[in-house]
Amino acid sequence: MTISFDLDDTLIPTTFKFDVEEQNFLQRVFKIENIRKGSLELFKELEKRKIKVNIYTTSYRSKARIKIMFMSYGIKVDKIINQQEHNKFVKIQSSKFPxxxxxxxxxxxxxxxxxxxxxxxxxxxIISKESHNWVEEIIKKIN
Ligand SMILES: [Mg+2]
Known part of the structure; x- marks a missing residue:
């Protein structure tokens, strides 16, 4: 099974400031983006279940930048679809088409x-920005 995650306001606080994972010294030096608290636990659970993780964002962040960001947290991302990639392949009127x-x-x-x-x-x-047990919600629905 393969699942994908949106970035802005799902994993990365953008318009809404949810709690975030702690960053180490290097992540702060290199101004790596913050990710939502619980992400580390969630990705570990997904890995245990052999679920592949993709990122599907309508932002123009480069794939390399996204890859490095997740790597710095020890998270392995299988594939990244950004807006450029989406525009190349998706020809229907849908902001995302997994x-x-x-x-x-x-x-x-x-x-x-x-x-x-x-x-x-x-x-x-769909996970609310305000949700505190979003990790449990996702695991429950995937099971
Ligand atoms: Mg979003």
Whole structure:
């Protein structure tokens, strides 16, 4: 199984300041972006279950930058789809279209993406920015 994660306001605080994982000295020096508290635990659980993790973001961050960011936290990301990649392959009017990249479930904060999933027939898990037990919510739904 392959699942993908949105970045802004799902894993990375952008418009909403949720609690974040602690950073080490080098991460602070290199101004690595903060990730949501619980991410480390969640990715460990996914790895245990042999679930592949992709990042699917509508931001223009470069793939290298995203890869390095997750690596610095010890998180292995299988594939990264950014806006450039999305534009290259997806020709329908949908901000995200995970089936194009062999993704089984996409996790996002946006209700708009949930509606796209209903319209274009792909599975989503929508996580509120305010949720404190988002990790449990995801694990429960994946099981
Ligand atoms: Mg988002």
């Amino acid at each position: 089936p194009m990249f062999n993704i089984d479930i996409h996790i996002d904060d946006s209700v708009g993406v949930k509606m796209e999933g209903e319209k274009y027939n792909f599975k989503t898990i």
